[in-house]
Amino acid sequence: xxxxxxxxxxxxxxxxxxxxxxxxxxxxxxxxxxxxxxxxxxxxxxxxxxxxxxxxxxxxxxxxxxxxxxxxxxxxxxxxxxxxxxxxxxxxxxxxxxxxxxxxxxxxxxxxxxxxxxxxxxxxxxxxxxxxxxxxxxxxxxxxxxxxxxxxxxxxxxxxxxxxxxxxxxxxxxxxxxxxxxxxxxxxxxxxxxxxxxxxxxxxxxxxxxxxxxxxxxxxxxxxxxxxxxxxxxxxxxxxxxxxxxxxxxxxxxxxxxxxxxxxxxxxxxxxxxxxxxxxxxxxxxxxxxxxxxxxxxxxxxxxxxxxxxxxxxxxxxxxxxxxxxxxxxxxxxxxxxxxxxxxxxxxxxxxxxxxxxxxxxxxxxxxxxxxxxxxxxxxxxxxx
Numbered sequence: 130x131x132x133x134x135x136x137x138x139x140x141x142x143x144x145x146x147x148x149x150x151x152x153x154x155x156x157x158x159x160x161x162x163x164x165x166x167x168x169x170x171x172x173x174x175x176x177x178x179x180x181x182x183x184x185x186x187x188x189x190x191x192x193x194x195x196x197x198x199x200x201x202x203x204x205x206x207x208x209x210x211x212x213x214x215x216x217x218x219x220x221x222x223x224x225x226x227x228x229x230x231x232x233x234x235x236x237x238x239x240x241x242x243x244x245x246x247x248x249x250x251x252x253x254x255x256x257x258x259x260x261x262x263x264x265x266x267x268x269x270x271x272x273x274x275x276x277x278x279x280x281x282x283x284x285x286x287x288x289x290x291x292x293x294x295x296x297x298x299x300x301x302x303x304x305x306x307x308x309x310x311x312x313x314x315x316x317x318x319x320x321x322x323x324x325x326x327x328x329x330x331x332x333x334x335x336x337x338x339x340x341x342x343x344x345x346x347x348x349x350x351x352x353x354x355x356x357x358x359x360x361x362x363x364x365x366x367x368x369x370x371x372x373x374x375x376x377x378x379x380x381x382x383x384x385x386x387x388x389x390x391x392x393x394x395x396x397x398x399x400x401x402x403x404x405x406x407x408x409x410x411x412x413x414x415x416x417x418x419x420x421x422x423x424x425x426x427x428x429x430x431x432x433x434x435x436x437x438x439x440x441x442x443x444x445x446x447x448x449x450x451x452x453x454x455x456x457x458x459x460x461x462x463x464x465x466x467x468x469x470x471x472x473x474x475x476x477x478x479x480x481x482x483x484x485x486x487x488x489x490x491x492x493x494x495x496x497x498x499x500x501x502x503x504x505x506x507x508x509x510x511x512x513x514x
Contacts, residue, residue, distance in 0.1 A: 139354060141481065142437040146347055149440075152179070153343040157336045176335050177407050178451065182444050183342035184404040187349055189427040189443035190436060191396035194353050196425070197434030198362065199389050200369035202287070205294030206397050207421035208301050209269040211411070213398025215305075216268060218318035218411040219252060220261030221329070225322050238320075239313050249311045258325060265402045266395050273394035274387070281383040281390075286372070295418045302416030317412025324406050335407070342403045346440070349396055353436055356389075365389060426465065429472050432481030441480055 156179065159171040188210055195201040227234045231241040235248055254260040276297060280290060308314035327334045356362050367375045368382050376382045405411045414420075423446070431442020446468070453461045476483055 139437070141435065142350065142354060145437040145440050146350060149183075149343055149347060153340055157340060160336055161332060173332060173335055176339050180335070180339040180342050180407045181404060182447050183339070183346050184400045184407070185427070185447050186440040186443040187342070187346045187400040187403070188397050188424055189431070189439040190346070190349055190353060191393045191400065192424045193428045193433060193436055193439035194356070194396070195389055195393045196428060197436075197439070198357050198369060199365045199386060200372075201386060201390060202291045202425070203294045203390075203393075204291045204418060204421045204425065205296075205298040206394070206424055207418070208294075208298035208416055209273065209394040209397040210401040210404070210420075211298075211301070211305075211413075211415035212269045212272065213265045213401030214405040214411040214415060215312060215318065215401075216255075216261055216264040216398070217402040217405045218321075219255040219264075219312075220258060221321040221324060221406060222318050223252070223256040224324070225320070228322055229320070237313070237318075239308075239316065240311070243308060245311075252311070262402070265398050269394045269398035270391055273391045277387045277390040281386050284383075295421065298416050298421055299418050302413050302418075305413035305416060313412070315413065317410060317414075318405075319410040319412075321406065321409055329406055329409070338403065338407050342407070345399060345403060349399070350436060350440070353396075356392075357436070361385065423465070426469050426472070428479075430468060430476075430479050432479035435479075435481050438479050438481035445480065 156171050156176060159169055160173070160176050163170045165172075188206065191209075192203065192206050195203060222237050225237070229238045229241075231238050233241050236245060240248075255264070276294075280293065285293065304310055305312050305317075306315055312318065321329050323329055324334065324338075327337070357365070364375065364380055364385055367378075368380075368385060372382055401411075401415070427442040427446050428439045429442070430446050431440065432438025446465075449464070449468075450461060453464055472479060478485070
């Protein structure tokens, strides 16, 4: 009942979640039950692509939760995404068994090549699905807890926090590139065979991963919506708008920021864990600081501080990336940079803000002077719905 009331007050979120729910019902049918020669057939490639976009939408949601509502700009969320992906990848690698190129019953192929004699201790337990899922949450969560505790206790904020989070993900990228780390080095983890006993390349498995990603995105949105509309959410908004005043009012600002940062990192890790079996690989490139910057652009393009705008931005920007990289791969980075400049200068509230402005003009809800004042109010509040 409470969640229903929260969603009914969030018209934009209701529309976005409704579209996702309808797609979750229709796409499996159009992929599994419709013949390939039908114009309504949804290909396996499209199922995998949309599943990947759903994972990116969940990742963008995690970034918007801390940036849009708490004012914490993290340029290192790619680290939590990649760690969750590696935890899932380690489980999938353990499921290969003796079906690898070298047929070793326990060691991965890259370990055989490096003449390792036994499985490293940190690979133990990943043959069990429940343990791997626990590590998906625990490892990124602990990293965020320690990192956030040290940063927030030292009152590192703003651009300085963004820089050290970017340094964190860059350091992890360099570490995971090393073969001695035992995570496949430059090649990462790949050649997965099955998940929970099902072939990872089977159509049914692809559809199952797609549906799981959609369900997780919807549940995560509801959880985030509950947080930002609760009493805790109001405190978080006050921290974003007036941190010193909130601290002087008696609130433990660092505790609120730390809790939200850890929760956000876990959402990013879940997105990474769902992403890996759908793309079939995880390598150190996922730690790249550029990836973390792209996540921020998704949120900014969709509408910072709206939650559903982050989902819209993730789908829009990644669809554009898919189109432009197939049309002109070398031009994509210039387009991405131009998009960031365009959003910053002309669309401070993203696509959601543009849509709201267009809707108001059509319905003549506000006079021109009132509309400008409303836009300034939205910009000041980060577009909070």
